[in-house]
Amino acid sequence: MNVTIKDVAKRANVAPSTVSRVIADSPRISEKTKRKVREAMKELGYHPNFIARSLANQSSQVIGIVMPSSTDQALQNPFFPEVIRGISKAAHEKKYALQMSTGEKESEIYEGVIEMLQGRRVDGVILLYSRTNDKLMKYLQKNRFPFVVIGKPHQMAEQITHVDNDNYRAAKEATQYLVELGHKRIAFVGGNISYLVTVDRLLGYEAALKEAGLPYRQEYIMHEEFLKEGGQEAMKELLSLREPPTALVVADDLMALGVLNTLDEMNVRVPEDISIVSFNNTLLAELSRPPLTSVDIHIFQLGYEAAKSLIEKIANPNEPVKRIIIPHQLMKRFSCDDDQMK
């Protein structure tokens, strides 16, 4: 079989426990035997068995990543690779490994996450989404498993460590930007309302309208289940209104791409006929035509901070609850204009 701590011990003429201590770099071992043992490890090509270590330690040094259910087509969104990149960076730095939830339906994911936690495969999890009345979140809280949410928890946000943007302010500022450009008829195209991020951005949008003394019109609020088809429907609806909007706040770059696509088909020009501010500032915003003015929410950092917080929480379960707000920034490109106001 594989070379174990015992083989190394024999080779170095020490006890297995000594080898174990050398691996942990215990200060109670003399430099001389450390050298001797390390040499033996090299010679034999020893690699520690994480599984055995996990069992002895009662800790796996693995973080679980919980994706939203892939029936929400959300996964197509460049948001996820980018958060995961952030998580991966922090995990790598702290020598944690990464495990992902599998399953497509919400219930499958729920079961899977419980198994990976109860089965001790992971020491804690990061939820890459936050929605209203999430069963999993309640379970985690009740069973006191270490977890961190990316986004704002629906309930008891004060008791749950989470990493989020100030989506309310971000949306408010984005809307204000359009107001400053002279727009008075601004519509909101958001994602599924059960996601908290949608709610916050909608509220920010509303607040900006109110402050600007603009009327809030129900018919200007759109919630796409998804991209292409939904986007088409929504835009048709918006443009067929007696007073169609001259500007859109779109809650996501990918969604905005769908909107752009639909507008193009309908021969509506951006930004000449209609202006768009979008969110996330993914690569798509840069690559779309026209390049999208988009709110950079620093996705990578969301992931990075989430992983760091989780690792702290795992190390110290009494770590106080944290709320980390990642700053945002409006990236101006070419999807906004005041021409249609002139």
Next chain:
Amino acid sequence: MNVTIKDVAKRANVAPSTVSRVIADSPRISEKTKRKVREAMKELGYHPNFIARSLANQSSQVIGIVMPSSTDQALQNPFFPEVIRGISKAAHEKKYALQMSTGEKESEIYEGVIEMLQGRRVDGVILLYSRTNDKLMKYLQKNRFPFVVIGKPHQMAEQITHVDNDNYRAAKEATQYLVELGHKRIAFVGGNISYLVTVDRLLGYEAALKEAGLPYRQEYIMHEEFLKEGGQEAMKELLSLREPPTALVVADDLMALGVLNTLDEMNVRVPEDISIVSFNNTLLAELSRPPLTSVDIHIFQLGYEAAKSLIEKIANPNEPVKRIIIPHQLMKRFSCDDDQMK
């Protein structure tokens, strides 16, 4: 602490080994005691400890996913979420968990993967890329770890199970499509040439030109390191040629998006002035403007088959080497035209 097999055993008045057999649904246990034990498990809220099981079994039931180094910005590409979705599906079906490589630089990933294999955290790995002279692939082969490659291995492809498209034919057909539209000056915009997929697509492109009796021009071959900047450079170069191309074969949707963006900035119309065929048929192809004619390579299926093959290989190390070719299909949209030929 947590409820273990022993607790269940006590509660059900049986030996721990009996409980273990009930978990495995051994036929040598009477229905009666099975019921009794299962009831005890329910009552106590028992969950099996995977770590302990892994140690006893010498198998983790976890698959490792190896990403390309994120210094290759490739991760931004929707290709990855989609393969992973496919892998995830197969893994879930076979009750395998998924672990991801971390690290940014190639060397970090290399070390990480070795640790996760030697540390017995995973039973095998899937490489999501294939490049020339890959150190990791050699290591895996030499140490006889179960692995599967998505793409075509550089060397000894007959000895390595891999899942791939027929990229040569796909590119040939894509190019032929442009030839049939009447194009005679067709350029190739590919990714990093050290990736095998780029090589294959380039060869297919060349073959189509040859068959059509069109000259192969070195100045028509572009290799982008990445998107925006590279795309700009390349397009400028191509368009400043004495005889600029009237059509492009672009090796990837995301890259094509960059090309479209650049062309737009330069006021070149697609497809009126220049036609584009792209690859992968990700959501981007649908959402770009104009929607891209793109070769669907069935990314999900690539992942799905890769995971299934790996799991078979783990179960039976003597499983013969396989090469699975996933079919492709040209999806015609609106980025190609013969207008510029008229």
Next chain:
DNA sequence: TTGTATGCGTTATCAA
């Protein structure tokens, strides 16, 4: 500073 013995939660072998 190092060695011995025990436990982590399972599975599997051998008896009964």
Next chain:
DNA sequence: TTGATAACGCATACAA
């Protein structure tokens, strides 16, 4: 059909 017991590879309390 079931039970006792020894692995699996490592960490650690306790001895020396």
